[in-house]
Amino acid sequence: MAKKPDFTHCKALITGGSSGMGLEYARQLAARGTALVIVSNEAERLEEAARELRDTYGVEVASLYMNLARPSAARELYEWCKEQHHEIDILINNAGIFFFKDVTDTDPAKIETLINLHVLTLTQMCRYFAVDMCARRKGWILNMSSMSCYTPNFGIALYAASKAYIRVFTRSIYWELHDYNVVATAVCPGGVATHLLGLSDKLLQLAVRVGAMMRPEDVVRKALRALFAGRKQTIPGWINYPALAAVMLLPPPIRLWAKRKFVK
DSSP: OOSOOOGGGOEEEEETTTSHHHHHHHHHHHTTTOEEEEEESOHHHHHHHHHHHHHHHOOOEEEEEOOTTSTTHHHHHHHHHHHTTOOOSEEEEOOOOOOOOOGGGSOHHHHHHHHIIIIIIHHHHHHHHHHHHHHHTOEEEEEEOOGGGGSOOTTOHHHHHHHHHHHHHHHHHHHHHHTTTEEEEEEOOSOBOSGGGOOOHHHHHHHHHTTSSBOHHHHHHHHHHHHHTTOSEEOOSTTHHHHHHHHHHSOHHHHHHHHHHHOO
16 A cells, blocks of 8 residues: 555554464554554453553553354444444454364364354454445455465364465455455464464474574564555565475375374
């Protein structure tokens, strides 16, 4: 987009905004003077995050405790924003879950939760808020995909498939929204050093040191740069490009062998 946005007159809605990547998006947007609406199913962390953001950056912060994996969540959140007079200029669809388990070993209820959160809620959030953005001829939508979306991934089939949907969906609506001066960007990071994977702080620090993972603040900085530059997709971190190529060239039987040998 040609004109640089005035972030002090913008308001961002961030799902999963109480911790991890979501909180980092909130911090970096608040540092630009952007007012925030953060949504999460972590009640205590949500209030702590809201206080931190207000005290540190002096911006308006509204918070809402909500389970975004319910089928009606997107509509209810949109209606709440309308009732509270929150006009959303920047939508960050960040909320997500991760688990390593074969599909046949996964509780059907957990499958439903993942698909609702990654596919249904994200899609409807884009639909509801993009209508208003198109009417105002201004808006930015960032959807968190993953580098795992490019190849078959044994043990995270549900996660990778849902992230593939997010990537294709976002690249498609990018063009649907283009004439309305609204941007949609898919972010496809590799490993990010957050607690989403359930690793200890020591292991996360080691992964960052050896280049296997990126720090959340680095991923978010690159993701926001891509969003406000009007790009349809980004894979943050140059190391992820050769890494992705290497994984795609690795025959599936070899990867299946590695899964059987190293994953308990």
